[in-house]
Amino acid sequence: xxxxxxxxxxxxxxxxxxxxxxxxxxxxxxxxxxxxxxxxxxxxxxxxxxxxxxxxxxxxxxxxxxxxxxxxxxxxxxxxxxxxxxxxxxxxxxxxxxxxxxxxxxxxxxxxxxxxxxxxxxxxxxxxxxxxxxxxxxxxxxxxxxxxxxxxxxxxxxxxxxxxxxxxxxxxxxxxxxxxxxxxxxxxxxxxxxxxxxxxxxxxxxxxxxxxxxxxxxxxxxxxxxxxxxxxxxxxxxxxxxxxxxxxxxxxxxxxxxxxxxxxxxxxxxxxxxxxxxxxxxxxxxxxxxxxxxxxxxxxxxxxxxxxxxxxxxxxxxxxxxxxxxxxxxxxxxxxxxxxxxxxxxxxxxxxxxxx
Amino acid sequence: xxxxxxxxxxxxxxxxxxxxxxxxxxxxxxxxxxxxxxxxxxxxxxxxxxxxxxxxxxxxxxxxxxxxxxxxxxxxxxxxxxxxxxxxxxxxxxxxxxxxxxxxxxxxxxxxxxxxx
Numbered sequence: 001x002x003x004x005x006x007x008x009x010x011x012x013x014x015x016x017x018x019x020x021x022x023x024x025x026x027x028x029x030x031x032x033x034x035x036x037x038x039x040x041x042x043x044x045x046x047x048x049x050x051x052x053x054x055x056x057x058x059x060x061x062x063x064x065x066x067x068x069x070x071x072x073x074x075x076x077x078x079x080x081x082x083x084x085x086x087x088x089x090x091x092x093x094x095x096x097x098x099x100x101x102x103x104x105x106x107x108x109x110x111x112x113x114x115x116x117x118x119x120x121x122x123x124x125x126x127x128x129x130x131x132x133x134x135x136x137x138x139x140x141x142x143x144x145x146x147x148x149x150x151x152x153x154x155x156x157x158x159x160x161x162x163x164x165x166x167x168x169x170x171x172x173x174x175x176x177x178x179x180x181x182x183x184x185x186x187x188x189x190x191x192x193x194x195x196x197x198x199x200x201x202x203x204x205x206x207x208x209x210x211x212x213x214x215x216x217x218x219x220x221x222x223x224x225x226x227x228x229x230x231x232x233x234x235x236x237x238x239x240x241x242x243x244x245x246x247x248x249x250x251x252x253x254x255x256x257x258x259x260x261x262x263x264x265x266x267x268x269x270x271x272x273x274x275x276x277x278x279x280x281x282x283x284x285x286x287x288x289x290x291x292x293x294x295x296x297x298x299x300x301x302x303x304x305x306x307x308x309x310x311x312x313x314x315x316x317x318x319x320x321x322x323x324x325x326x327x328x329x330x331x332x333x334x335x336x337x338x339x340x341x342x343x344x345x346x347x348x349x350x351x352x353x354x355x356x
Numbered sequence: 357x358x359x360x361x362x363x364x365x366x367x368x369x370x371x372x373x374x375x376x377x378x379x380x381x382x383x384x385x386x387x388x389x390x391x392x393x394x395x396x397x398x399x400x401x402x403x404x405x406x407x408x409x410x411x412x413x414x415x416x417x418x419x420x421x422x423x424x425x426x427x428x429x430x431x432x433x434x435x436x437x438x439x440x441x442x443x444x445x446x447x448x449x450x451x452x453x454x455x456x457x458x459x460x461x462x463x464x465x466x467x468x469x470x471x472x473x
Binding site for chain 1: 357358359361366368371372374375377378379381382385386388389390392393396410412413414415423424425426427430440441442443444445446447467468470471472473
């Protein structure tokens with residue numbers, strides 16, 4: 001009996017064996033399930049998905065506040081698009097999931113979407129009056145990572161937001177890179193509580209096709225760094241490759257300056273878990289938790305109805321504050337319930353018994 | 357309270373304080389995260405110390421020749437210390453001094469070295 005109980009909690013210590021701690025927590029707190037057994041892909045369970053939805057929400061809101069508009073782009077990209085910018089295709093080639101040829105056209109699952117947005121910029125932007133154009137989408141991108149994959153940390157499908165922007169001048173595009181870093185600061189640091197270093201990457205480590213890249217480095221408990229949102233100044237590389245021109249204020253033709261920003265939610269979730277969690281389980285920021293409070297009724301046969309009614313009263317009061325709350329009415333013992341919700345990282349547990 | 361594992365009693369009428377408690381909760385998490393990050397960046401003036409810093413799970417801040425052309429130095433860092441030149445701070449213009457701790461040529465930048473996923 002004790003043995004079974006032990007196996008439900010986390011048996012590894014975060015500071016001593018981070019890797020094992022992380023593997024256990026994502027399964028036991030019901031963030032992911034790996035039993036579909038597709039290398040590099042995972043099932044995200046409701047608890048994980050609700051946290052991710054909240055993360056998407058924070059980033060989308062901030063992007064909209066800074067003038068970005070949502071779009072949805074195709075999940076596939078034709079080979080001819082991918083090949084337009086030479087260093088882009090060179091950098092991504094080993095990582096592309098190619099689909100079979102369909103109607104003589106070779107398609108790939110998008111590894112990123114510069115080569116889908118830039119041809120649309122060419123159609124949508126005629127003059128400087130159409131600029132800046134700031135767009136984003138939420139979706140998946142696919143990268144055939146050849147190194148060892150690890151759930152959430154290194155996966156072949158990444159759940160993210162990618163913002164793609166076009167500007168009339170280099171200066172405006174570089175200002176966007178700064179704004180992207182500020183968005184990371186506002187959302188990932190202030191709302192999610194994850195400190196980072198914005199690093200302008202060395203030239204040999206930039207995004208394929210970019211003039212320069214700024215990646216946000218977050219420290220894991222084992223001292224290793226993980227790259228979180230990155231932002232790329234493309235200059236005119238993609239616009240030249242796609243012939244995306246516009247008329248500037250002097251009525252002269254010029255190529256667009258473009259940028260891209262990619263906060264990957266599934267990866268930021270790694271930092272949420274590893275920055276805040278402890279040996280008992282997850283600790284979720286109030287801003288991201290699917291539940292702010294969990295109410296545990298403590299009753300016996302005689303007072304069960306009375307206690308549960310009291311719980312319902314309190315629950316509806318909390319809900320009326322705009323917070324998310326539930327009563328755990330399952331048949332488990334209160335002790336088991338405490339452990340489960342502690343493992344899942346709910347910020348507040350409210351215990352209601354006879355005397356309340 | 358999950359983060360500090362403390363119990364408090366809350367009267368029914370004070371439930372309205374929950375939002376405020378949530379704000380304080382987030383502040384505590386942020387403070388704790390900041391504290392974990394503190395002291396993790398070590399100024400490093402001698403090449404041989406880099407490995408030690410990385411082994412302690414920290415980041416070495418070094419004077420560096422160039423993140424444009426210093427690929428050879430980056431290879432040294434990778435081979436000898438199993439580390440990466442992560443880059444230079446993007447939101448500050450940090451001034452280097454002296455020579456690159458790897459090759460000894462005049463430094464032009466302050467770079468950060470770490471191990472990564």
